Amino acid sequence: MDEFDFILKVKPNRTFQKNVKVAIGDDAAVYEPSLNRNQVVCVDTMVEGVHFLKHLSTPFEIGYKALAVNISDIAAMAGIPLYYLVSITVPSSWKEEELVEIYKGMDELAKEYKMDLLGGDTVSTSDKLVISVTVIGEVEQETQTLRSKACDGDIVFVTGNVGDSSAGLAILLDHVQIHNQHSKEYLINRHKKPTPRVNAGRLIGALYRASLNDVSDGLASELNEISEASNVGITVFKDQLPVSDELLSLSSANDIYKWILYGGEDFELVGTTSRNSWEKLKQTCDKMDLKITQIGLVDQKHSGVMLQTVNQELVRIEKSGYNHFRNK
Numbered sequence: 001m002d003e004f005d006f007i008l009k010v011k012p013n014r015t016f017q018k019n020v021k022v023a024i025g026d027d028a029a030v031y032e033p034s035l036n037r038n039q040v041v042c043v044d045t046m047v048e049g050v051h052f053l054k055h056l057s058t059p060f061e062i063g064y065k066a067l068a069v070n071i072s073d074i075a076a077m078a079g080i081p082l083y084y085l086v087s088i089t090v091p092s093s094w095k096e097e098e099l100v101e102i103y104k105g106m107d108e109l110a111k112e113y114k115m116d117l118l119g120g121d122t123v124s125t126s127d128k129l130v131i132s133v134t135v136i137g138e139v140e141q142e143t144q145t146l147r148s149k150a151c152d153g154d155i156v157f158v159t160g161n162v163g164d165s166s167a168g169l170a171i172l173l174d175h176v177q178i179h180n181q182h183s184k185e186y187l188i189n190r191h192k193k194p195t196p197r198v199n200a201g202r203l204i205g206a207l208y209r210a211s212l213n214d215v216s217d218g219l220a221s222e223l224n225e226i227s228e229a230s231n232v233g234i235t236v237f238k239d240q241l242p243v244s245d246e247l248l249s250l251s252s253a254n255d256i257y258k259w260i261l262y263g264g265e266d267f268e269l270v271g272t273t274s275r276n277s278w279e280k281l282k283q284t285c286d287k288m289d290l291k292i293t294q295i296g297l298v299d300q301k302h303s304g305v306m307l308q309t310v311n312q313e314l315v316r317i318e319k320s321g322y323n324h325f326r327n328k
């Protein structure tokens with residue numbers, strides 16, 4: 001494989017954004033930021049063996065997810081994703097066609113959001129494939145959906161369903177048996193091709209005030225991040241957590257709550273806002289067919305995050321979930 005031929009193969013032959021002045025092909029890319037908008041930027045890395053296994057995901061799916069998880073962070077800041085850069089570290093066991101497929105997976109989402117690939121880096125390694133994606137987006141100057149913005153009395157909400165992704169991973173890893181073919185495909189797809197919640201993020205950003213986080217490490221972890229950053233207590237009602245029928249159809253009930261609270265990689269948005277703003281948000285989301293559910297309340301009766309069970313018992317939810325230095 002030739003490094004320079006490979007770059008030419010993945011270089012898009014079009015740009016969506018008129019503000020791109022220099023894309024792939026020079027020492028760096030140049031774009032003109034929009035007037036009166038702030039720039040939003042994030043980077044997340046996926047590592048073979050840690051984030052995906054080569055025999056369980058196609059290169060296309062790996063690429064798709066590598067871009068999706070980054071768009072999700074832009075969504076959690078209420079931003080519009082616009083540009084991305086890809087750094088790829090390649091062992092010789094990966095063929096050029098497979099790498100091109102990774103880029104096709106990213107391109108599927110890039111087309112959907114009209115995002116331009118502005119550049120990247122290609123290096124070799126003797127070890128595992130590593131793909132690191134940087135996404136640049138924009139957000140209105142007055143909008144900041146920070147983890148630190150939760151206030152006493154807020155409604156706690158989450159988009160979509162939680163727990164599906166880790167159930168999908170458990171199925172892929174043969175840790176659980178599932179006979180219903182539809183449920184199996186749905187859960188695996190939720191793991192491999194998460195939907196970044198950009199539209200919901202934009203609606204939440206338009207509210208007067210909201211705290212927001214995306215669910216990468218697990219609902220428990222993300223809620224604890226909001227609780228810590230805002231210095232508020234959060235109570236989550238177990239019977240309000242949105243669970244898909246497909247996940248419910250899995251028989252091992254204990255695992256279900258382990259996945260919902262601590263599984264991660266759902267890439268849903270979890271946050272808080274005032275009761276008034278919540279009513280508006282819920283109505284708009286309903287009209288747009290965007291699933292969003294109240295799951296709890298911000299209250300100062302306690303610190304940290306508590307789960308209220310159906311019998312009204314309160315159980316502390318610790319900040320456990322995915323942790324790169326502990327999940328070994």
Ligand SMILES: Nc1ncnc2c1ncn2[C@@H]1O[C@H](COP(=O)(O)OP(=O)(O)O)[C@@H](O)[C@H]1O
Nearest residue numbers: 041042043044069072073076213214215216217
């Ligand atoms: N190695 C690093 N160097 C600098 N900043 C980092 C590093 N790792 C994470 N961060 C920053 O720490 C914050 C939390 O990161 P992370 O938990 O990965 O967030 P997320 O789950 O949204 O991807 C982010 O602002 C991120 O940019």
Ligand SMILES: Cc1ncc(C[n+]2csc(CCOP(=O)(O)OP(=O)(O)O)c2C)c(N)n1
Nearest residue numbers: 044049050051052053216217263264265322
């Ligand atoms: C083979 C395999 N094992 C385990 C997981 C589960 N997993 C890996 S990383 C992770 C957390 C999310 O990734 P991270 O790099 O922490 O993203 P960030 O929080 O920075 O967005 C989870 C749940 C997986 N996706 N694939």
Ligand SMILES: [Mg+2]
Nearest residue numbers: 043044045216
């Ligand atoms: Mg990260």
Ligand SMILES: [Mg+2]
Nearest residue numbers: 073076214216
């Ligand atoms: Mg995040």
Ligand SMILES: [Mg+2]
Nearest residue numbers: 216217322324
């Ligand atoms: Mg993480």
